[in-house]
Amino acid sequence: MTTYVDVDVRPTLRAGGEPFGEIMQAVNALKPGEGLRLFATFKPVPLFQVLGSKGYSHEARELDGGEWEVLFSPAQASSADEPSPAVAPAPARGEWPAPVQQLDNRDLDPPEPMVRTLAATEAMTDGEVLSALLCREPVFLLPELAKRGHAWRGGFEPDGTTYKILIRIGAARDAAT
Amino acid sequence: MPGVALSRWTMSYFAAALAWLVAAEALMAAGFGYPAAPFEAPETLVLVHIITIGWLSLLMCGALFQFVPVLVARPLYSDRLPLPTLACLLGGLIALLAGFLRMTTETGASGAPFAIASILLGAGFALALWNLGRTLWAARPLPLPARFVVVGLFSLAATVLLGIVFSLTLGGLATAAHAIEVTTHGLPIHVVAGLAGWLTFSAVGVSYRLLAMFMLAPELDGPGTRGAFYLGTAALAIAIPGGVAAICASGNVAVSLVAASLPGLAAAGLYGRDVVHLYRARKRRVIELNSRMAGVALAGLGATVATGIALLAAGAFVRHLGVVVFLVAFAWLSTLGLAKLYKIVAFVTWLECYGPVLGKTTTPRVQDLVVEGRAGKWFVLFSTAVWCGAGALAIDRPFIFRLSAAAMLIATLGIAVHLLRTRRLANVAPTLRIPKGVQPPHLLVCRAQHP
Numbered sequence: 001m002t003t004y005v006d007v008d009v010r011p012t013l014r015a016g017g018e019p020f021g022e023i024m025q026a027v028n029a030l031k032p033g034e035g036l037r038l039f040a041t042f043k044p045v046p047l048f049q050v051l052g053s054k055g056y057s058h059e060a061r062e063l064d065g066g067e068w069e070v071l072f073s074p075a076q077a078s079s080a081d082e083p084s085p086a087v088a089p090a091p092a093r094g095e096w097p098a099p100v101q102q103l104d105n106r107d108l109d110p111p112e113p114m115v116r117t118l119a120a121t122e123a124m125t126d127g128e129v130l131s132a133l134l135c136r137e138p139v140f141l142l143p144e145l146a147k148r149g150h151a152w153r154g155g156f157e158p159d160g161t162t163y164k165i166l167i168r169i170g171a172a173r174d175a176a177t
Numbered sequence: 178m179p180g181v182a183l184s185r186w187t188m189s190y191f192a193a194a195l196a197w198l199v200a201a202e203a204l205m206a207a208g209f210g211y212p213a214a215p216f217e218a219p220e221t222l223v224l225v226h227i228i229t230i231g232w233l234s235l236l237m238c239g240a241l242f243q244f245v246p247v248l249v250a251r252p253l254y255s256d257r258l259p260l261p262t263l264a265c266l267l268g269g270l271i272a273l274l275a276g277f278l279r280m281t282t283e284t285g286a287s288g289a290p291f292a293i294a295s296i297l298l299g300a301g302f303a304l305a306l307w308n309l310g311r312t313l314w315a316a317r318p319l320p321l322p323a324r325f326v327v328v329g330l331f332s333l334a335a336t337v338l339l340g341i342v343f344s345l346t347l348g349g350l351a352t353a354a355h356a357i358e359v360t361t362h363g364l365p366i367h368v369v370a371g372l373a374g375w376l377t378f379s380a381v382g383v384s385y386r387l388l389a390m391f392m393l394a395p396e397l398d399g400p401g402t403r404g405a406f407y408l409g410t411a412a413l414a415i416a417i418p419g420g421v422a423a424i425c426a427s428g429n430v431a432v433s434l435v436a437a438s439l440p441g442l443a444a445a446g447l448y449g450r451d452v453v454h455l456y457r458a459r460k461r462r463v464i465e466l467n468s469r470m471a472g473v474a475l476a477g478l479g480a481t482v483a484t485g486i487a488l489l490a491a492g493a494f495v496r497h498l499g500v501v502v503f504l505v506a507f508a509w510l511s512t513l514g515l516a517k518l519y520k521i522v523a524f525v526t527w528l529e530c531y532g533p534v535l536g537k538t539t540t541p542r543v544q545d546l547v548v549e550g551r552a553g554k555w556f557v558l559f560s561t562a563v564w565c566g567a568g569a570l571a572i573d574r575p576f577i578f579r580l581s582a583a584a585m586l587i588a589t590l591g592i593a594v595h596l597l598r599t600r601r602l603a604n605v606a607p608t609l610r611i612p613k614g615v616q617p618p619h620l621l622v623c624r625a626q627h628p
Contacts, residue, residue, distance in 0.1 A: 063318055109461060110390060111528070111543060119536035136390070137250045142180025144532055161395075 002073050004037040005030060010067065013041045027051065027072075035073040042158040043068045049095060066160045096153075096168055099131035100124065106135045106162065114141045117167070121150060126170035134163045141165075149173030181246040183529055183623045186259040188600070190239025191518060192621055193267060195593050197231025198511070202589055205566075205582035211499055212575050217364075219280040226277070228506055230270045230298070233376050234333075236514050238262070238305050240521065241326065244383055245309050248323040249316035254308050262304040269297030276344060291348030295341040302337045306330055321398045321406060325382025328410050332374020335417045339367040355425050362430050366420040369434070372505050373441070374413045377478075380513060381409075381448055384471070388452070391468050391520065392459035397451050405447035412441035445482050449475075466549040470516030470556050477508030477560075500570045507563040507585070515559065515592055523547050523599050529623050530602065530615050538612045541605045547595070548604050555591035558584060 007026045009019035019040070027036060035056070038044065047070075048058050056072040063069055101120055105113035117132050118141070124130060137154070145152050151171035156163050201224060204210060210224035238259075246253045273294035279287035313319060313327055339359070345351035346360040389396050416437035423433045452475050481504040488494040488501065523546045531540040566581030597603075600620055602610050611617060616624070 061318075107393070107460060109393065111524070115535055115540075122536035135393070136396075139181040139247055139250050140528060140532070143182055144535070146180075147533070 002033065002035045004035045004071060006037045006039070008039040010039050010041050023047065027054065027056075033074055035071060038068075038070045038072065039063075040068050040070070041066070043155045044070060045153075045155055045164075048153065053095070060155060062156070096129050096166060097127070099129045099166065101128075101130050103130070103132040106133050111140070114138060114144070117141060117165075118144060118148075121145075121148070121167060121169060124169045126173075128169050130167045130169070132165050132167070134165065135161065137163050138165065146172060181250065181252060182256070183525055184239075184243040184246075184253060184259070185256050185623050186263060187239040187243045187525065188522070188623055189263060189621045190235050190242070190259070191522065191596075193263065194232050194235035194239065194514075195518075195589070195596070197227050197235065197270075198589055199586065199593070201227040201232060202582050202586035206579050206586055208575065208579050212570055212573070212578060216499055219277040222277045223274050225502075226270065226273055229371055229376075230266070230273070233506070233510055233514065235263070235266065236518070237376060237379055238266075240383065240517070241305075241309055241379065243521070243525070244387070245312055245323065245326060248326065248383070248386055249313060249319060251312060251316045254311035254315070258304055258308045262301050262308070265297045265301030265304065269294050269299075269301055272297060273344065276348065280347070288348035288350055291344035292350060295344050299337060299341055302333060306334060321402055322382045322385040324406060325385070325409075326379050328406075328413060329375050329379030329382065332370045332378060332413055332417065336367060336371040336375055339363055339370065339421075343367065358424055358428060359421060362424045362428060363421065365430055365434055366417055366424075368502070369416045369420075369437075370413070372502070372510075374417060376510050377505070378409060378413065380510065381405075384475075384513070385451070385455075387517065388455045388468070388471065391461075392455065392464055393461040394455045394459040397455065401447050402451055405444045405451065408440040408447065409444035412437040412439075412444060415440070442482070442486075445478075449479055465520065465544070466547075466553050466556065467516045467520035469553075470519070470560075471513055473556075473560055474509055474513035474516060477504065477512055477563075481505055481509055497571060500567055503570055504563075504567050508560075508567065512556075512560055512563065515556065515589070518596060519547070519552065519556075519592070519599075522596050525623060526600050526602070526618050529618050531612075534612055534614045537614070539609065540612060541609045545605050545609070546599045546602065548598075552592065552595040555588045555595070559588035559592070562588060 005026060007023060009022060012019040012022060023036075023038065030036060036051075038047070043060055043062075048060075051058065051072050055075045057075055059071045059073070061069045061071075101124065103116060103120060105116055108116065113132070113134050117130070117138070120130055120132075137156075142152065145167060149170050149172050151168045152165055154163060154165035204224055204227070210218065210221040214220040242253060242259050272290045276287040276290035276294055279290060309326075309330060313323060313330075316323070319327065342351065342356050343360050343363070346356050351357075385397060385402070388394060415433055419437070420430045420433040424430050456472065481501065484504060485494065485501050488497050494501070523543055527541070527543045527546055534540060562581045562584035566578050566585065569575070569577035569581055597620075600618060602617060618624075
């Protein structure tokens, strides 16, 4: 089991401060095999890439009142803890290229957002990234993306109502082979 | 964050539930049970449990196996357990009905079937609670709609426990003083826990999410919605554990039920306000048949509450209890259930068949799987027949009640044929029906959507 060091940046954020330094200081102080449990007032999407490049995978969970708890786990520990890598989001290694296509599916009747998103992915080539805005977490889309070998990263925007998903074509397929 | 797969056995639950609904309506049309027999007669108990366990509980379990994962955005704990769960529930229900029917014979020896019913229904509902409970436990902290479902599941546990105490006592297997007291005075608690706690509270929780989803309305979790949750939970706590405590202490359950009715009515009022807000704030101007009929069901709930208050004020509540229970079961829960079935069957079938090829080839829309105009007539007939039946009960006209039940039966069969056609893709244009790579769906089992 990974042990986690707790870092709560909610007081800093509420006071209007910038918690990045505080977080990186805690990350640099982690011992091998230790993870970080971060509490924030919004989903800290930018951090996922920064810590991903340092070899940490993340698991974000919304708390009451739009606050978030994110577990950053060292890569090896995380792959041992999670038995279903085929359906997990892509390992957060490295940077993804900028999206080549952006969809705003927020005002479409369900399941139209899923139809449009999948249609767009079929027209793209491996390695390209699609960005889509949705009005809820696309619970039925995710298994279909996994089945087609695409990787994704997603989460609610700070407004708490828009869900933004980035889909990288074929990236889960590449990771599996 | 692996998303949510289609629930493998949900269609089997829906098919079994509809079969029991048809059976119940046929029995009512044939004059079996209330109002021809007294409210507490074994025949009425047969009818009531066919409706509440066979139809409503199987429908709710099947729906929760699919929608609890949607509420919490996590997969169901086990996609295999629902099948043995269903087998236990069906076997247990049949044993329970056999026990009630034995009570009408001369010997009245109903111990064995009641014991079997207690074991099988206890095991079946325990499996359902375990599966849904593990799913919810893994998803803490829970969004508000899922918390309603949690309270609904606690109420289900209370309903089943009380039912087991009743059947073991009636079967002569339990003789403890408190078991006899609870059996003598506890029926109202069993009814409240089942209809208000388990079925209504769970339906309310799921409705918050489904109404917002299908009408493109904002998700609600403001003070009013929280108020509905806390007041409703308080009402159930006063009525169920409070009621049992009151019986054991004083042998009188009325005080706790009256005390529970105040927060209960306040919760219903807040829920009603939320529902009106959801319909008004929707972005989708033209709504589908399922949302229109859900509106009729929600109006039915409001009218049922109003009827109950009016009967209380007139001092006629106990005499017309049958009318209120009938309205809760049919004007509210069954109308909502049939409306949502119409959408869920179409959506699940569409996703199962066409999900794998979306974007790769031309596929039908969900709405191409249904013909709302024709199905709508059966829904109108059903609702009209339900209110005629309630009226007939209120003015004591058993023959008109039987005619109304026959009309409900015909309407249900009409809706069932539409559901069957949807599942068989019979409404989809033949050129679009089975594109390359699509397998036609099995009637009762959903193919797993796992990669």
